[in-house]
Amino acid sequence: MFPIETFNLTKKFNGLVAVNKVSLKIKEGEIFGLLGPNGAGKTTFISMLCTLLKPTSGRAKVNGFDIIKEQNEVRKSIGIVFQDPSLDNRLTGRENLEMHAGLYGVPKEERKKRIDEVLRLVGLYERANELVRNYSGGMKRRLEIARGLIHYPKVLFLDEPTLGLDPQTREHIWEYIKKLAEKENITILLTTHYMEEADALCNRVAIMDYGEIKVLDTPENLKNSLEGDILMLEIKNGKNFFEKVKKLHSVKKIHIAENKISMTVRNAEKFAPKVLEFARKNKIFVNSISVRKPSLGDVFLHYTGREIREEMGEGKEMMKRRARIL
Amino acid sequence: MSELEGIYTIWLREIIRFWRDKSRIISSLVQPLLFLIVFGGGFSFVRLGSLSYQTFLFPGIVAMSLVGISIASGISVIWDREFGFLKEILVAPISRTSIFIGKALGGCTTALIQGIVILSLSFLIGISISPYSFLISIGLMTIISLGLVSIGLIIASFIETFESFGLIMNFIILPLILLSGAFFPLQEAPQWLRIISFINPLTYGVEAIRFVIIGFSYIPFPISLSIISAFSLTVILLGGVAFNRQK
Numbered sequence: 110m111f112p113i114e115t116f117n118l119t120k121k122f123n124g125l126v127a128v129n130k131v132s133l134k135i136k137e138g139e140i141f142g143l144l145g146p147n148g149a150g151k152t153t154f155i156s157m158l159c160t161l162l163k164p165t166s167g168r169a170k171v172n173g174f175d176i177i178k179e180q181n182e183v184r185k186s187i188g189i190v191f192q193d194p195s196l197d198n199r200l201t202g203r204e205n206l207e208m209h210a211g212l213y214g215v216p217k218e219e220r221k222k223r224i225d226e227v228l229r230l231v232g233l234y235e236r237a238n239e240l241v242r243n244y245s246g247g248m249k250r251r252l253e254i255a256r257g258l259i260h261y262p263k264v265l266f267l268d269e270p271t272l273g274l275d276p277q278t279r280e281h282i283w284e285y286i287k288k289l290a291e292k293e294n295i296t297i298l299l300t301t302h303y304m305e306e307a308d309a310l311c312n313r314v315a316i317m318d319y320g321e322i323k324v325l326d327t328p329e330n331l332k333n334s335l336e337g338d339i340l341m342l343e344i345k346n347g348k349n350f351f352e353k354v355k356k357l358h359s360v361k362k363i364h365i366a367e368n369k370i371s372m373t374v375r376n377a378e379k380f381a382p383k384v385l386e387f388a389r390k391n392k393i394f395v396n397s398i399s400v401r402k403p404s405l406g407d408v409f410l411h412y413t414g415r416e417i418r419e420e421m422g423e424g425k426e427m428m429k430r431r432a433r434i435l
Numbered sequence: 436m437s438e439l440e441g442i443y444t445i446w447l448r449e450i451i452r453f454w455r456d457k458s459r460i461i462s463s464l465v466q467p468l469l470f471l472i473v474f475g476g477g478f479s480f481v482r483l484g485s486l487s488y489q490t491f492l493f494p495g496i497v498a499m500s501l502v503g504i505s506i507a508s509g510i511s512v513i514w515d516r517e518f519g520f521l522k523e524i525l526v527a528p529i530s531r532t533s534i535f536i537g538k539a540l541g542g543c544t545t546a547l548i549q550g551i552v553i554l555s556l557s558f559l560i561g562i563s564i565s566p567y568s569f570l571i572s573i574g575l576m577t578i579i580s581l582g583l584v585s586i587g588l589i590i591a592s593f594i595e596t597f598e599s600f601g602l603i604m605n606f607i608i609l610p611l612i613l614l615s616g617a618f619f620p621l622q623e624a625p626q627w628l629r630i631i632s633f634i635n636p637l638t639y640g641v642e643a644i645r646f647v648i649i650g651f652s653y654i655p656f657p658i659s660l661s662i663i664s665a666f667s668l669t670v671i672l673l674g675g676v677a678f679n680r681q682k
């Protein structure tokens with residue numbers, strides 16, 4: 110049995126196809142990353158799996174239970190950290206966690222222990238008795254993560270869990286998430302816009318765009334699938350030089366911005382001297398040259414392109430951040 | 436078992452929030468008392484048989500204090516939706532019906548606390564309520580406020596944003612109170628006013644409470660009690676259905 114299994118799962122909002130025939134199988138104890146530009150459909154996908162949205166068509170099972178016919182069973186076996194704020198600001202941090210423990214029927218004897226444990230994990234133990242409205246944006250986020258972990262769910266959904274967190278907290282959370290998957294065998298579906306996070310945490314990653322899964326594999330395989338290294342070159346003069354470089358043998362993918370060019374090439378170490386030689390012949394002055402292995406970010410851009418989504422993509426993200434801060 | 440615990444949890448949250456909002460407690464106590472003092476004082480020349488106007492008014496004030504707080508607590512679901520907390524509740528492994536019950540009981544409890552406080556102030560204006568009537572009043576207040584909280588919850592499941600909140604408070608709560616015979620004796624009211632009041636379900640609540648507290652009412656107690664109970668039961672059921680439907 111797969112803890113998460115979807116078959117042609119689709120969600121339409123009056124004509125807009127937010128999630129388009131997504132079929133996935135996620136294994137037990139796996140940390141699965143769902144990446145994609147703003148508006149790709151990640152949150153909508155998760156909302157269907159956690160029974161908050163009804164799919165337009167298709168099927169899905171979470172922990173073996175049908176998300177339409179067995180909603181209560183599904184809810185019992187999942188935990189979720191929402192992308193948008195979902196705390197009660199008029200309660201204290203601890204009270205928010207106690208509410209959650211009550212709603213999920215965490216046994217009374219274990220409650221205090223677990224709540225203390227997750228509070229310590231996110232570094233809020235000392236301030237647990239303050240009202241949440243007085244917390245900073247990052248503290249609220251940490252509390253939400255703590256809350257999602259109290260009841261040791263079988264399947265955990267984390268929708269941009271580390272949005273707005275400082276690097277220290279983020280590392281702590283990563284470690285804990287890994288531990289959960291390994292020791293408790295919890296299956297985790299996580300979305301993030303931080304590529305290094307996906308790379309560090311996820312066993313497998315799916316890249317989603319316009320509601321569809323573009324590619325799905327381990328981060329390692331995805332990076333290797335670009336078949337080459339990234340060579341970046343910055344020049345001082347003569348931009349049409351790039352046009353000539355493009356035609357050079359073995360250049361696979363190219364991106365030009367102003368006086369910089371980045372390209373995917375095989376054996377970049379050997380190719381770099383050739384490019385320099387070529388530049389010298391064309392009387393082009395090279396400012397800098399660098400070679401690196403492709404990152405998950407490169408893979409992401411490779412499959413989703415470089416345009417900002419729907420123009421409002423950036424603005425929406427800003428609004429979300431602002432909403433968190435408020 | 437876990438459903439009961441869920442209901443308790445949601446109930447508890449309402450109580451904690453109520454308790455923490457001192458300004459709301461005070462204002463919702465002061466308002467009815469102000470009515471009682473100002474109207475009761477201002478109309479002290481009016482006598483209804485052997486009753487002073489203030490005595491007549493008192494049960495109406497008790498009912499009035501229930502209306503505002505009950506409906507407002509039902510409608511507070513809009514706030515939960517706006518601030519995202521509703522998602523946390525909706526995704527939890529308890530049924531919508533339990534959420535509804537928890538909310539309704541929470542709102543009802545806070546309204547009762549308020550109602551009981553006002554009821555206990557009856558001695559101030561020289562009304563003495565026997566322990567027996569006091570208990571029956573609490574039962575009646577429970578019935579009425581459960582119905583009113585349900586009305587609030589029904590409204591909340593139909594409107595999406597809280598822009599319309601003030602509108603609803605003014606267009607529902609105020610007419611509900613004014614047209615309930617809380618402030619004037621129905622038998623003396625002009626025909627048109629009496630007809631409207633008879634359509635208003637709250638009228639039967641006010642009349643029932645009035646009978647229990649001061650032993651006087653225009654509508655016979657068995658009738659007012661049956662109508663208000665039937666009404667509350669209906670809106671509670673409707674509320675449950677509406678709440679189950681909402682996304």
Ligand SMILES: Nc1ncnc2c1ncn2[C@@H]1O[C@H](COP(=O)(O)OP(=O)(O)OP(=O)(O)O)[C@@H](O)[C@H]1O
Nearest residue numbers: 122127145146147148149150151152153154192425
């Ligand atoms: N309730 C809704 N009504 C109408 N359209 C919606 C609704 N929820 C989401 N959408 C649309 O569905 C698409 C997918 O949204 P979704 O929130 O799933 O994206 P996402 O991948 O989570 O993006 P982000 O990275 O910005 O969080 C968007 O175009 C969005 O505008």
Ligand SMILES: [Mg+2]
Nearest residue numbers: 151152153192
């Ligand atoms: Mg999202």
